[in-house]
Amino acid sequence: MRTRLAALTTATVLGLALTGCSGNDDSVTTKPEPKATSSKTGSDKSEAPQEPAQEEPARIGDTITLAGMDDGSELKVTILKYVDPAKPADPEIFGPEGGKKWAAARFQLVNTGKSTYPDSPSNGAKIADTGGQRFxxxxxxxxxxxxxxxxxxxxVGEKAVGWMVWEVPASSxxxxxQWAMDSGFADEVGQWNVK
Incomplete structure (x- = not known):
């Protein structure tokens, strides 16, 4: 009995040690929240097994749930719209430098966590172009x-909506x-395809 208990304890400890070695790399989430679908009614005929649906990457309009650095910190994040180029409100005073343009995305952040969420949200926003450049x-x-x-x-329970802007090369x-909570320092990173 003692040998069996020792073997079980060793296996449990090894299992815990192996699961704890996943590393501290940021986790990029591209899986959007499931969309509401209507349920089918009809016969109870069993259907042939189907291949699991391939996971579609998040796109503009999709919502991703992200966790922050603090325990219980969570947001549902949606990119509502993307504009390229984005026109400066007052180009005579402030706009993109020569050879560059602005691109912008309208974000919606909904606090589904356990406490008030403080942030400077645009600090956590990055854009990547088809050439691999990140801004x-x-x-x-x-x-x-x-x-x-x-x-x-x-x-908690409230939302914030607004545009975040990037300055990129005109040909980009x-x-x-990508967007992450806590000014971009949270481990979970949401990613949306623009194309």
């Missing part, structure tokens, strides 16, 4: 609508947008 967000007011606040304090074509 951090920039400050910019555009004609399409108001920017996401830079000093967010989002109570966007491929993906």
């Amino acid at each position: 951090d967000s920039t400050i910019g007011d555009i004609t399409t609508g108001p920017a996401m606040t830079s000093d967010l304090s989002l109570p 074509k966007a491929a993906t947008i």
Whole structure:
């Protein structure tokens, strides 16, 4: 009995050790929340087994649930719209540098966590183009609508909506947008395909 218990304990400890060795790499989430579908009615005939549906990457309009650094910190994040090029609200005063353009995405953040979520959301927004170049967000007011606040304090159950802007080369074509909580420092990163 003792030998059996020792073997079981050793197997359990090894299993726990192996599962704890996954590393600290950020987790990129491209799986959108499931869409509501209507249920089928009809016969109870069993159907032939089907191959599992291939997971579709998130696209503009899809919602991804992300966790933050604090325990119980969670947001449902949706990119509502993408504009390229985005026109500066006052180009005489502030706009993209020569040879560059602005691109922008309208984000919706819904606090589904356990406490008020503070952040400067645009710090966690990045865009990648089809050539593999990646760009951090920039400050910019555009004609399409108001920017996401830079000093967010989002109570549980409430939402924040606003545009985040990137300055990219004029010839750049966007491929993906990434966003992470806690000014980009959270481990979970949401990714949406732009094309």
